[in-house]
Amino acid sequence: MDFLNAIVAFSNFVVVPGMAYGAQLALGALGVTLIYGILRFSNFAHGDTMAFGTAMTILVTNGLLALGITFGPLPTALLALPVGIIATCLLVLGTDKLVYKFYRKQKAAPVILVIVSMGVMFIMNGVVRFIIGVRDIRFADGERFIVSARDFKAMTGLKEGLAIKTTQGITVVVAVIVVAVLFWFLNKTRTGKSMRAFSDNEDLALLSGINPERVVMVTWMIVAALATTAGVLYGLDKSFKAFTYFQLLLPIFASAIVGGLGNPLGAIAGGFVIAFSEVTITYAFKKVLIYLLPENLEPSGLVQLLSTDYKFAVSFTILIIVLLFKPTGLFKGQSV
């Protein structure tokens, strides 16, 4: 019984939140890594692209709710998501036409594109705040829990509760579907293959007649879809605030780099590594150990490796270690 309690407590505070957070980071990192692999620069505007997509989805959600349309037990935002994705597609394609295309024509160095994307980031930052404001917005509706802590305790008779939020469930399920579709697209379709060819060797790809503008356009559209999905899932699970999305940029880049920039599989692994390292290393194991150990060995302290103040330090330490010893990331990506 004690053993079960320990497992439940650990799942409730480490495994379940870590899975959801990891899935959100993975989706964000996928977008960053695709841009890096195909357009060859680090897109700093990614966090704000996510914020824009989410803002659009929230507006449409509000519209749907005003019309009395809901999605039953699931959040209405999922219905609004396609519209959000289309709006974000238009935004990034517009940005590409107006800004990035100019530098691509000039064959600008990646570092120039990075700075350009930073400028784009500040503008998107302002646009999002202008459209939806700086407030904290909660837009999750429908059933809140798949299993709530109280129900779980009543059901199992255990002392510890396990809570799984609907949004956490949806996050993981949607992430799995999106990743499956993305890999199918990249590996099986003609456009996907041409994208990979373009990423591997641009000159050869051009020689074999691949239209670069088409590849760039498709990439941006996929990135817009990934960013909006990641942003909406994150917002559903926590809450939407323009500033938070801007701050998400750091863990997302850490995930992409740890996994190996340009490698989609790496982005997913990186997302989970970063999420679990933040949650696990700063977790106080006192409760779990009290259940597991015999009474005379019970810890009196918190049994916490690092205080939660240092949770960001943890992800960056991992980042530095990876860059020092395996500059191409855990999975073979491009070196930074």
Place this chain on the structure above:
Amino acid sequence: MKNLLMATTAISMMAGAAFADGHAEDVKIGVILGFTGPLESITPAMGAGAELAMTEVSESGALLGGSTVTSVRADSTCIDAGAATTAAERLVTADKVNAIMGADCSGVTGAILANVALANGTVMISPSATSPGLSTAEDNGLFFRTAPSDARQGVIITNILQDRGVEEVALTYTNNDYGKGLADAFQAAFEAAGGTVTISAAHEDGKADYSAEVGALASAGGEVLVVAGYVDQGGSGVIRSALDTGAFDTFYVPDGMVGAKLNENFGAELNGSYGAYPGTDSQGAADFAALAEAAGFDGTSAFAPESYDAAALIMLAMQAAGSSASADLKDHVMSVANAPGVEIFPGELAKGLEILANGGEIDYVGASAVDLIGPGESAGNYQEIEFADGVYSTIGYR
């Protein structure tokens, strides 16, 4: 020659006497608040509160033989100590203000005190700096505040928790001067009173994921989670995550966490939780709200009453000192603020000024029931709140 000298002296003395008699001067008071920055939403009402007191005094014509009072505004930015110091320097050297009402945030207030007020001997009365560190800052008797120190709030929290029989709490605070100061003050007070703080964990504002923090807090355990954060920042995020994972059911919310946003965010989920924030049931608060409404701003906005009181205290102390100079008025702030004397409420500043002019004594109560203690800070009045049926309501005053 001797006669000439005597005549000149006599004339100058007469002139001086005549000048002193009807010397209606233009008194300037600097209002330095964060009109831009994190507090920009509440500083307009604070500035308006201070200026309301000045207008009231100017119109009465009772201050120092009919002097008028002008407000000179400056921007403290709340967070940029360099910019705040420059702005305050300008107030003192270029605008030649007699005293300063401000600043607002604890960090910039300390910077202005150390760099400008001390160097120039200017009196400062802050309406909203609550850091315990300011109680012991070197001030040569120039610094006062109409806001209570968070050390006081630490004691209030301890009392409320112990009255409810809570012996063990977990504590999380927002990682800045306010959160850290309040958390340390509370932990010291609670442990001195025999309670246990199982863990004191910081959280960063502006992040949306608090699973790591809540995981550690839950593992450490405790009957109540004390959240020393901001309601529209990480504080709500931590409560959300703690409720969702079933880590805690009952929360204590200090001043930064009490707001209409709590009802909106959590509703019935917070039933049974409680807290306290500055406030008083004194007549003065209601009087001030009515005056403010007539003047066209919200008198119940945070720290607006304290701002009115800070400006009023400066002017009353001038009257008691018979001089508008900071060097003279600084010794009279405590005596006009505290008993004995006739109680003065908002809107009665003229009456207070006249009593002082006639050599009487006053006890300024004002909009926030001012009572200055120790190194010249408000004793602090708090209203205790509790959540029931999805909204919080005041259940008592402390």
